[in-house]
Structures are given as C-alpha cells and as structure tokens.
Amino acid sequence: MISTQTPTQGRWLYISGGILSAIYLSSLGAYVLFNWQKICGMPANEVGDFLAGAFSPLAFAWLVLGFIQQGVELRQNSAALILQAEELKSAAKHAGDMVELQRKDLELRIEELEKARTKAQAVAEENARRLEAIAVKKAQPSFSFGLFQRDSARKKYAAGRLSNHGQSCTNVRLEMDQVPTVIALLGTTEFEKFDSELSVEIKMFSANSQHTHPLVVHYTDSLGTQRSQSFIVSSQSDYVRIVESSTQN
Incomplete structure (x- = not known):
C-alpha cells in the first residue's frame, strides 16, 4: 500500500527560509531605523531603487527555495510512482499465479470428468452388451x-x-x-x-x-x-x- 502520511521531507526549507527572512527583515528594519533621516531625504526614485535592492535578495532566496522544494516534491512523487509500480507488478504477478492455479485446477477437473465420462461410457457399453447378449440368448431355440x-x-x-x-x-x-x-x-x-x-x-x-x-x-x-x-x-x-x-x- 502507498503511504498516505503528509510528507515531511523539505519542510525544513520553509522553516529555514522563514528564519532567514525574519533575520533579514529584522536587519533591514534596523538599517532603515538607524538611517531614517537619510532615507526620508532621498528622492522617490532612489527610495524605489533602495526598496527594490533591499527586497531583491529576499525574493531571490525564496525563488531558490521554491525550486529546491519543487525538486523535493518531484523526488517524492517519483518515489511514490515507483512504489505504486512495484505494487502493481506484485499484484499482476499474484493475479497471474492465481490464474495459473485456476487453470491447473480446471484442467484437473476436466481430466477427472473425462475419466468419469469414459468410465460411465464403458459401463454403459458393457451393460448394453450384456443386455444384448441376454436378449440374443433368450431369442435362441435349444x-x-x-x-x-x-x-x-x-x-x-x-x-x-x-x-x-x-x-x-x-x-x-x-x-x-x-x-x-x-x-x-x-x-x-x-x-x-x-x-x-x-x-x-x-x-x-x-x-x-x-x-x-x-x-x-x-x-x-x-x-x-x-x-x-x-x-x-x-x-x-x-x-x-x-x-x-x-x-x-
């Protein structure tokens, strides 16, 4: 049977990503707090560039983590498919063995029925010959x-x-x-x-x-x-x- 438990492999990626994201955002928050006056004096385009540059590493990190997690899930799915294929192969072999046993049992029964039919036919022919001989004997003069x-x-x-x-x-x-x-x-x-x-x-x-x-x-x-x-x-x-x-x- 294929396991229905929730996969745990790769969960550490989410935990690690969350911890790193929290550390990064904390560091970023501390940097913004200590440089708030300077940031407030920056033009809007520079603020945009700052935010884009500040959040790009975080986005790239999660993108990498996403690819890694996808690879983990693909491996898990592949393992599940391999296990399912093995179970199907085992089930097919078992079914083939059962069919072979049923075929042999059917052949044995057919052979027994044929022997019984042959024996019954021989008995019937012998009885017919005996009755015919009795009838012929009764029909004779002496x-x-x-x-x-x-x-x-x-x-x-x-x-x-x-x-x-x-x-x-x-x-x-x-x-x-x-x-x-x-x-x-x-x-x-x-x-x-x-x-x-x-x-x-x-x-x-x-x-x-x-x-x-x-x-x-x-x-x-x-x-x-x-x-x-x-x-x-x-x-x-x-x-x-x-x-x-x-x-x-």
Whole structure:
C-alpha cells in the first residue's frame, strides 16, 4: 500500500527560509531605523531603487527555495510512482499465479470428468452388451436329439426325435454331408417354422458300424438372425446318438 502520511521531507526549507527572512527583515528594519533621516531625504526614485535592492535578495532566496522544494516534491512523487509500480507488478504477478492455479485446477477437473465420462461410457457399453447378449440368448431355440433307435427289421435305418426347448424359430434346415452306403438323412429335413417345445421325428440311414459324422441345424432366430447349432452323429451297432458339439453360432 502507498503511504498516505503528509510528507515531511523539505519542510525544513520553509522553516529555514522563514528564519532567514525574519533575520533579514529584522536587519533591514534596523538599517532603515538607524538611517531614517537619510532615507526620508532621498528622492522617490532612489527610495524605489533602495526598496527594490533591499527586497531583491529576499525574493531571490525564496525563488531558490521554491525550486529546491519543487525538486523535493518531484523526488517524492517519483518515489511514490515507483512504489505504486512495484505494487502493481506484485499484484499482476499474484493475479497471474492465481490464474495459473485456476487453470491447473480446471484442467484437473476436466481430466477427472473425462475419466468419469469414459468410465460411465464403458459401463454403459458393457451393460448394453450384456443386455444384448441376454436378449440374443433368450431369442435362441435349444435343439436336442433323442436317442435314435434302429429299426428291428432294417438295422441300417434309425429314427429319433428333434426337440426345441427354447424360443420358436423359422427356416430350420438340417445339413449333413451324405456318404453313400454309410450315412444319410431321410424324410423331412427342413421346417418353415419350429415352435417352442415342438418335437418332430427325424429318420436317417446309418451303416450298422461305429463311425462319427458332423451335423448342423441351421435356423433363423426370433430376432431375424441366421444362426446354426452343431452336433456330432455317433453311430453304434444298436443305436445312433447325436450330441451337441459346440455352442450356437
């Protein structure tokens, strides 16, 4: 803060000037008093010259004192301006430091908000994927084959049932590479619609020997997506077993 006290520097000039002026005027008064008769006898122009010469030193002294006092005031004003400039510089530096701290705090908050947003987005995406997976799983059929019993008269022919314990589906098609004299699907192998808990008979030709063969059930789930379920056909001498080999695609 700039000091508001009244400056005392240079006051001694007024005191010194007053003392010197008093001494000078006293001396001048004493001179006039002792020379009064002579002064009274002087012409008016000489009296004027006398007074002008008598008061000129005093006027010149005060003129010098005035210049000195002006210099003192200028120095005081300069010092005050320098102090004010220093305070402004300090205030500007402090304000700059505060702005920098606020900027860093803002950046930290933005970073925290971005991390929170990213985390929330990741959680939301994970929840969406989980819900989608649940919805997809609920929309799938669940096919299974019962044990295929061989015909008592024709041992190379077997019959079993294909059941759906999941959701209804459409465009069901059984696909298995036919191997002549070894294995082949017989009868109906395509179904336009396969309702939930529906069970249909499936027939096949299978040589009366031990062998395995892949079988795929293609379908369109209730969401309209084409998928498939894979199985393995295992032929034995008395029966044919079909078991799931992998999850749905």
